[in-house]
Amino acid sequence: MLSINNLHANIEGKKILNGINLEVGTGEVHAIMGPNGSGKSTLASVLAGRDNYEVTEGSITYRDQDLMEMDPEIRAREGVFLAFQYPVEIPGVTNMYLLKAAINAVKKHRGLDELDAREFLKLIKEKAAMVEMKQEFLYRSVNEGFSGGEKKRNEILQMALLEPYLSILDETDSGLDIDALKIVAKGVNLIRSQERSMILVTHYQRLLDYIVPDYVHVLAGGKIIRSGGKELALELEEKGYGWIDELAAA
């Protein structure tokens, strides 16, 4: 699904990623953990194609294609989805409108028929129920006046609708109370399948009680310094991020 080789990236001349290597197989769920500022969001942004990041070295292959050659919207249409750490507000544009534009952009790209208003409505209602989102949120402006938890749930709704091959969830769990966390996890688990892969970026191991990853990686100083199974998350929780510094120094 995804193969990252020796990835180096800068922002505003500052080196953030220092040689990331990561293989994500089809159907796998990988968790990436690490202290604040370690480069987790940077990695997510580079994968999604945000342009203020400069990739100085390395390569990324996604479903046998060179990801770096693709514009952000092409990546999205090819099935790369990023659930943002900080979803943006778009005043005056209803959630419905954005969601419909999004799914039809994907359909069109794949040579499928676009959904008409009725088909779309049916589908979106189904998906909204899945993430326990009230229908009124569909008619509100994108993320405007949404609480932190509602914004995150809205991201999961979009993911559920678009059914991406590769989902990257950037701290979707942060700031959620336990009920909201369960809803998010439920949404993710419903989408989890043999054909889809996921990268869960998280600061806490808490999320991993609900979404059990196949692999856990620890990111520090722009490098993956340790990889393991789901036990690694528990070990990290136990020893704290101080342990990371020791590992990184070693």
Added chain:
Amino acid sequence: MTTTDSDLAPHLKRDYKEGFITDIDSETLPPGLDEDVIRFISNKKNEPEWMLEWRLDGFRRWQEMTPPEWAHLHHPPVNFQEISYFSAPKQKPLLDSLDEVDPKLLETYEKLGIPIDEQKMLAGVKVAVDAVFDSVSVATTFKKTLLEAGVIFCPISEALQEYPELVKQYLGSVVPATDNYYAALNSAVFSDGSFVFIPQGVRCPMELSTYFRINEMNTGQFERTLIVAEDDSYVSYLEGCTAPMRDENQLHAAVVELVAMKGAEIKYSTVQNWYPGDENGKGGIYNFVTKRGACRGQGAKISWTQVETGSAITWKYPSVLLEGDDSVGEFYSVALTNNYQQADTGTKMIHIGKNSKSTIISKGISAGRGQNAYRGLVKILKGAENARNYSQCDSLLMGDKCGAHTFPYMEVKNPSAVVEHEATTSRIGEDQLFYCRQRGMSEEDAVSMIVNGFCKEVFKELPMEFAVEAQKLLGISLEGSVG
């Protein structure tokens, strides 16, 4: 695939598809302005003596005035002697039959998508059109159908022949000839425009619209529109404008007067798409317009909706005099400036009657090096007990070389008044664009979606077909303003 906020707006190329020139024989006065020119125009139109006197009076007053300098606009002074004040296609058509209209003119309107052939109109979307080409009206549709309902809709030059008393009664009653520099000039030299009269209790059976086209080189267009709605009547009126692409600036100085009597409602919508000049700021229309409506009776309502995407310079403040008790004034505006366009636009709401209410929603969009100013006055006179105003002015910036400015003025003389003002300025963010692109939308689609979202409150005031048109226009006007 790089888009940073700073290069959201660099080499803006605009596809102005209305920029063609119609090659037509026309009678055009040589440039220059003096009393003889005014006599010529008046004579040409076979006007009554009082009309000529009114024009000359306006002209004399204009000569004593100086152009306003308070607006946030910069342009070289206009040389009024270099402009021709009258131009008309040579073969004056018979106004009731399109058979007599020069085929080149018909073709022009066809190209512009303006329905001047009644037969060819789609069933259901009936709009009566008055088509003004340079200084004259070349066709007016559905005149007969409207007359059956008692509605007068004709070129103002024709109204001066057919209904001189009506015109005399109302002309200049809302915007006097001496109101301001450009209004005085217009009063002296106005050539054509539309006249609308809705009798008491009549709901105008279709939308009325006037389409203004400047074609001739070095001419100014000075149209004059007068709409009178008697007690308890209703009319919705639309105005559209385009001009060829030329390197020279051209002047458009219009006056629009609205009179709404007791319980009457006038809804006036404009989609202004004059040629804005090229991406280096060369050429384009100077649009100096005075629009004002008077709510003359109890419960009268006047609503201005404007979408201003064209012109090199826009100077206009559609206003409402809320004379009647319980009268209502509304102003909904979207003004877009791209490249080197400049707009100084807004409204004046003058509350005179008790319980009068006004709403102002202004949306300014600046891209490229565009400069966009909102200028508004809310004035509550002493007798305007319980007057209410709500104003909201939002500015959207695209790129870092453009500007947005807000100049709200308030004068409140009655303590029972409630006046609210809200203003926001935001930047179309790289983060918003990236968010949309991450969901699969192209950058252009994302920009137009975000901008349309921003303008939604105004677009919803437009008649359906116009709203669609306005959205498209906004998209075209912003084309190339990203990446």
